[in-house]
Amino acid sequence: MTHLTSAPPLLLVPGHWLGAWAWDEVARLLEAQGMPTTALTLPGLDETDPDRADRTLDDQAAAIARVVAAQSEPVVIVAHSGANAPVTLVLDRMSDRVGRVVWVDSGPVAPGSAFAPDYPEGEVALALPPFEVLAQQASVEGLEAAALERFRSRAVAQPVPVLRQAVELTDSARFAVPTTLVCCSIPSAQVIELVAAGHPMFAELGNYTDVDYRDLPTGHWPMWSRPGDLAEVLAEVSR
Numbered sequence: 001m002t003h004l005t006s007a008p009p010l011l012l013v014p015g016h017w018l019g020a021w022a023w024d025e026v027a028r029l030l031e032a033q034g035m036p037t038t039a040l041t042l043p044g045l046d047e048t049d050p051d052r053a054d055r056t057l058d059d060q061a062a063a064i065a066r067v068v069a070a071q072s073e074p075v076v077i078v079a080h081s082g083a084n085a086p087v088t089l090v091l092d093r094m095s096d097r098v099g100r101v102v103w104v105d106s107g108p109v110a111p112g113s114a115f116a117p118d119y120p121e122g123e124v125a126l127a128l129p130p131f132e133v134l135a136q137q138a139s140v141e142g143l144e145a146a147a148l149e150r151f152r153s154r155a156v157a158q159p160v161p162v163l164r165q166a167v168e169l170t171d172s173a174r175f176a177v178p179t180t181l182v183c184c185s186i187p188s189a190q191v192i193e194l195v196a197a198g199h200p201m202f203a204e205l206g207n208y209t210d211v212d213y214r215d216l217p218t219g220h221w222p223m224w225s226r227p228g229d230l231a232e233v234l235a236e237v238s239r
Helices: 018-034 059-070 081-093 131-137 144-152 161-162 172-176 188-196 203-207 227-238
Strands: 010-013 037-039 075-080 097-106 179-183 211-215
Touching: 010 059, 010 081, 010 172, 018 037, 018 227, 037 144, 059 075, 059 081, 059 161, 075 081, 075 203, 075 227, 081 097, 081 172, 097 227, 179 227, 188 203, 188 211
Parallel strands: 010 037, 010 075, 075 097, 097 179, 179 211
Antiparallel strands: none
C-alpha cells in the first residue's frame, strides 16, 4: 500500500508484559489507512531472549531510539502504560526526532522516578499477576475472555532492572514536543485536575507546552477493547 504523504511514521510501544503482538489489530487498521506503522517489542519482553531478565530501562530506550533514528522524518511515538519510562528517556535524548508523543492511558514520567525502586532483592522479574489482582491496579473493562486468555498466554515477566531504575532527564526541550493523552480508565477532566494539583502521576505534564486530551472511555488496554476507535484517534492526531 502506498503511504499518504501527510502520514508520519508511527512507532507503537506496548506497556508491561507485552510485545509488539499487543498492537496487531491497531497496527492493521492504521496500515489500512495508509499510516506507516511499526510495533516494537522492548528488550526484556522477548520470550526468546535468554538474557531478558538482565535488560534495563536504558536498553529499552536505546531500542526505541534506534527505530526513531532510522526514520527519514520525525516519528509519532505511541506509548502505552509502562512504556512511559523508556519513551520519556527517548524524548529527553532526541526530542528533535519526535514529531508527537501519544500517551495511551499513560503519561510522561518525572526525573528521578522509578516504577518499583524497592522491589524485593533476589527477584528477577515481575510476572503478570492474577487478573483479580491486576483489576485492582488497572481497569480491565471491555476485555472479553478471549483477550484475557491471550494476555495470560503471551505475557512475559517484566525484568526487575527496568522496574528499579530511576529515570534521569536533562533536556527541557522535551517539553515542547506536541503531546496527546488518550484517556481511557481515567477521564481527561480528572487528569487535568490531577495535573493542576501536582499529583505525582501526572505533575510532569504541567511542564509540557502543547498538550491535548482525547477521551476513549474503556479499560487500561484499549488496543484490545476498542481497537478501531483507538486506531482512529491515533490516525487523527498523527496527521
